[in-house]
Amino acid sequence: MNSKTKKLTTVAMLCAIAYVVMVVGRIPIVLFLKYDPKDVIITLGGLIWGPLTSFSVSVIVSVIEMLSVSETGILGCVMNIVSTCSFACTASFIYKKKHTLSGATMGLLSGSIAMVTVMLLWNYLITPLYMGYPREAVVKLLLPTFLPFNLLKAGLNASFTFLLYKPVISALRKSGYIATTNNANRNKPTGLILIAIAIIITCVLFILSMNELI
Numbered sequence: 001m002n003s004k005t006k007k008l009t010t011v012a013m014l015c016a017i018a019y020v021v022m023v024v025g026r027i028p029i030v031l032f033l034k035y036d037p038k039d040v041i042i043t044l045g046g047l048i049w050g051p052l053t054s055f056s057v058s059v060i061v062s063v064i065e066m067l068s069v070s071e072t073g074i075l076g077c078v079m080n081i082v083s084t085c086s087f088a089c090t091a092s093f094i095y096k097k098k099h100t101l102s103g104a105t106m107g108l109l110s111g112s113i114a115m116v117t118v119m120l121l122w123n124y125l126i127t128p129l130y131m132g133y134p135r136e137a138v139v140k141l142l143l144p145t146f147l148p149f150n151l152l153k154a155g156l157n158a159s160f161t162f163l164l165y166k167p168v169i170s171a172l173r174k175s176g177y178i179a180t181t182n183n184a185n186r187n188k189p190t191g192l193i194l195i196a197i198a199i200i201i202t203c204v205l206f207i208l209s210m211n212e213l214i
Contacts, residue, residue: 007049014045015151018061023069031141032131033149039084040160044168045113046092047104047161048178054088075130082122087115087157090094101189108162112154120151148206156203159196 022038029035038061046054058081066077091111095103123146128135172178208214 010045010049011053013058014041014053014057015060015064017041017177018057018153019064022061022065027207028211029149029152029207030145033145035149035207036151037156037160039157040164041088042084043091043108043157043161044165045089046088046106048172050096051092052091054092055085056086060082072130075126077123079130081128083115083119083153086118087111087154090114091158091161100193104162105192110157112158114153115144115157116147116150119197120146136179143177149211151172152203152206155199159199162196168208183207 018038018041021041022036025038026034026036042057042061045057062077062080062084065080066073070076070080072079088111091104091107094107094110097103098106110156119144124135124138124142127133127138133141169178205214
């Protein structure tokens with residue numbers, strides 16, 4: 001399989017997986033806001049193949065989502081692209097420049113900050129247009145609703161991406177999709193793994209409490 005064919009196959013595979021996890025993994029949080037794990041898949045693609053992959057997959061999946069299951073039309077599609085790219089493209093761009101554990105950590109943290117900041121601005125500007133909310137009502141929701149939701153989303157995205165990156169890249173090396181390197185003997189970042197698990201547990205408990213399940 002030549003590199004161009006492999007690249008197209010990879011993008012198609014990422015799009016299919018991201019779409020499936022978006023459809024089956026949607027979790028209502030508050031109001032019309034839902035979390036789905038497609039950003040994790042898209043970010044993993046960016047960390048492995050670069051930010052352009054994240055951008056391409058984000059656009060394709062968001063358009064398919066708009067045409068199939070979304071009820072928010074073109075504006076919702078644009079919001080999806082902006083949200084995903086602000087996280088995934090930021091993280092993968094930094095990791096591409098600094099291909100180390102610290103680079104990955106910095107990238108995921110920067111992506112989280114970028115997504116939260118950008119989405120607060122876009123929620124203020126765009127949400128009144130496609131949800132029919134008065135802008136004054138949206139302003140009142142920014143800190144008590146949109147900020148916690150985006151922090152939760154960023155925390156889950158970053159933590160799941162961090163935990164899944166090594167197993168996914170190992171599987172891809174075994175299958176021949178990416179070249180094998182001599183990094184197998186690196187020490188596992190146990191502390192960061194425990195932090196990621198703790199963040200996921202905290203976010204899950206928050207989601208359960210918001211849905212009055214605990």
